[in-house]
Amino acid sequence: MSEAVTKRRIVIVGAGLAGGTAAKTLREDGWRDRLTLIGEEPGVPFGRPPLSKTYLRGEEDLSGWLVKPDDWYEQHEIERINARVASIDAARRQVRLQSGGVLDYGKLLIATGGRNRRLGVPGADLEGVHQLRTVAECEAIKRAARRGSRAVVVGMGFIGSEVAASLRQLGLQVTAVLRGKASLDAVLGVEMGEVMAGIHRDAGVELIAEDDVVRFEGSRRIERATTKKGRRIECDLAIVAVGIEPSVETIEGTKVAVDNGVLVDSRCRTNVPGIFAAGDVANHLHPVFGRIRVEHYNNAEKQAAAAARSMLGSRAIYRYIHTFWSDQFEHKLEYVGHVRKWDRFVYRGSLGERKFVGFYLHAGRLEAAEAGRLIAKGARPGWRALADEEQDLGLL
Ligand SMILES: Cc1cc2nc3c(=O)[nH]c(=O)nc-3n(C[C@H](O)[C@H](O)[C@H](O)COP(=O)(O)OP(=O)(O)OC[C@H]3O[C@@H](n4cnc5c(N)ncnc54)[C@H](O)[C@@H]3O)c2cc1C
Known part of the structure; x- marks a missing residue:
C-alpha cells in the first residue's frame, strides 16, 4: 500500500448496515490508520429487518441486529460523527458537514442508502x-x-x-x-x-x-x-410504503456518475479515483446479472465488505449471488438470484399449501430461485427437470 494512502484517512458517509460493515471489515482486514464513520441517524449501525417485523410487534429489541456494539467503535479507534454530510469536494478530497466542519479523506465510501418515496397527494403530511x-x-x-x-x-x-x-x-x-x-x-x-x-x-x-x-x-x-x-x-x-430512492444528493456537484444510484464497477469503485460505494445506494456491475441496484440486507452487508477490501487494494470482483428473505405471518419467503424479466415460472411443491420452490427462467436460463449454484454458473437446466420433484437439483 502506498504511503500516501496509509497516511490519509478513510471516510465512510452513511452509518447504516453498509457503512458499519465497511468500518468493521476495514479494521478486521488491517486498516490501522484513521477511520471516520459519519451518519445522520442517531445510534450505532444496525440492520432494519426487525423494524417491520419483530421489533414493530414488540417481540424483540435491536441488540441482536447491531453490526457491532457501541463500545467496539471506540475500542477500534473509529471516529463516529453524528452529522449530515452536505457535500463532497472530490478534487480537494474533502467532505463538508452540514454543521460546517470539513474533513480530509484519502478514500471515501458512499454508503448513504435510500430514503422512502413520498406519496405526493393531498393530506400526505397529516398527523397519522x-x-x-x-x-x-x-x-x-x-x-x-x-x-x-x-x-x-x-x-x-x-x-x-x-x-x-x-x-x-x-x-x-x-x-x-x-x-x-x-x-x-x-x-x-x-x-x-x-x-x-x-x-x-x-x-x-x-x-x-x-x-x-x-x-x-x-x-x-x-x-x-x-x-x-x-x-x-x-x-x-x-403507512405509506411505496419504495425508496437512492440517496445520492451528497455527491451532486462531483463528477461521480449517477444513474439510479451511484454507478460502481464490479470492485465497488466509482468513476472518480478514491471514491467507492456500497449498499442500497450503489448501482453495481455484476458478472452474472449485469448492472443492478439491490435494496436488501445481504447485499448491503456483503457489498460493504467487498468495498472495504477493494479500498484496501483487493482486486476481487464482487460476484455474490443475491439473496433476500421476507417474513409475513408464519410464512418465510427466501429468494436467490435476480430477475427482472422471465418467460417461464415453474415450481416444485404446492402453491395451494404454500410450500413450494419456484424457479424463474429467462430464455432457458435460470435467473432466480433457491438454487444459487445453478444461477451462478448461468445454468439452463430445462424447466421440466426443474419442476420434476424426482430430479435431484444437485445433479442438474
Ligand atoms: C423496515 C425495513 C425492513 C427491511 N427488511 C428486510 C428484510 O427482511 N430482508 C432484506 O433483505 N432487507 C430488508 N430491508 C432492507 C435493508 O434494510 C436495506 O437493504 C439496508 O438497510 C441497506 O443498508 P444501507 O446501509 O445501504 O442503507 P441505509 O440502511 O439506508 O443506511 C444509510 C444511512 O446513511 C445515512 N445517510 C444518508 N445520507 C447521509 C448524509 N448525507 N450524511 C450522513 N448520513 C447520511 C442515512 O441516515 C442512513 O442511516 C428492510 C428495510 C426496512 C426499511
Whole structure:
C-alpha cells in the first residue's frame, strides 16, 4: 500500500448496515490508520429487518441486529460523527458537514442508502400518516398501532406486506391499497403474488388491488384515505410504503456518475479515483446479472465488505449471488438470484399449501430461485427437470 494512502484517512458517509460493515471489515482486514464513520441517524449501525417485523410487534429489541456494539467503535479507534454530510469536494478530497466542519479523506465510501418515496397527494403530511425506515418512525407506528384501530397500508411491496402482516398480528383492522394485481407481483410475478395476497386475505387483511390512494383527509389528523376508483377508507393511521430512492444528493456537484444510484464497477469503485460505494445506494456491475441496484440486507452487508477490501487494494470482483428473505405471518419467503424479466415460472411443491420452490427462467436460463449454484454458473437446466420433484437439483 502506498504511503500516501496509509497516511490519509478513510471516510465512510452513511452509518447504516453498509457503512458499519465497511468500518468493521476495514479494521478486521488491517486498516490501522484513521477511520471516520459519519451518519445522520442517531445510534450505532444496525440492520432494519426487525423494524417491520419483530421489533414493530414488540417481540424483540435491536441488540441482536447491531453490526457491532457501541463500545467496539471506540475500542477500534473509529471516529463516529453524528452529522449530515452536505457535500463532497472530490478534487480537494474533502467532505463538508452540514454543521460546517470539513474533513480530509484519502478514500471515501458512499454508503448513504435510500430514503422512502413520498406519496405526493393531498393530506400526505397529516398527523397519522407514517412511513418506515428508521427506529424513530417505527416507534411512531408502534405508538399509533392500538389493537382494534384501523390502518391503511399504501403499497404491498416487501415493507408494505410485512407491516400489514405485523399490524394485523397486533390486532388492527388492516386495509391495503396496491397498484398491481397482487402483492409483490412486480418482483415475484402474478402467480407468486397471488399466493402472497392469499396469505394476507386469509389473515383478514382487506386488499384493494389495481387502485391507488389519491388523497388523505382529516380535520386535524388522518380520518380517511380515498382511492382513484373512489373507495373511501375510514382509518386511524396510514403507512405509506411505496419504495425508496437512492440517496445520492451528497455527491451532486462531483463528477461521480449517477444513474439510479451511484454507478460502481464490479470492485465497488466509482468513476472518480478514491471514491467507492456500497449498499442500497450503489448501482453495481455484476458478472452474472449485469448492472443492478439491490435494496436488501445481504447485499448491503456483503457489498460493504467487498468495498472495504477493494479500498484496501483487493482486486476481487464482487460476484455474490443475491439473496433476500421476507417474513409475513408464519410464512418465510427466501429468494436467490435476480430477475427482472422471465418467460417461464415453474415450481416444485404446492402453491395451494404454500410450500413450494419456484424457479424463474429467462430464455432457458435460470435467473432466480433457491438454487444459487445453478444461477451462478448461468445454468439452463430445462424447466421440466426443474419442476420434476424426482430430479435431484444437485445433479442438474
Ligand atoms: C423496515 C425495513 C425492513 C427491511 N427488511 C428486510 C428484510 O427482511 N430482508 C432484506 O433483505 N432487507 C430488508 N430491508 C432492507 C435493508 O434494510 C436495506 O437493504 C439496508 O438497510 C441497506 O443498508 P444501507 O446501509 O445501504 O442503507 P441505509 O440502511 O439506508 O443506511 C444509510 C444511512 O446513511 C445515512 N445517510 C444518508 N445520507 C447521509 C448524509 N448525507 N450524511 C450522513 N448520513 C447520511 C442515512 O441516515 C442512513 O442511516 C428492510 C428495510 C426496512 C426499511
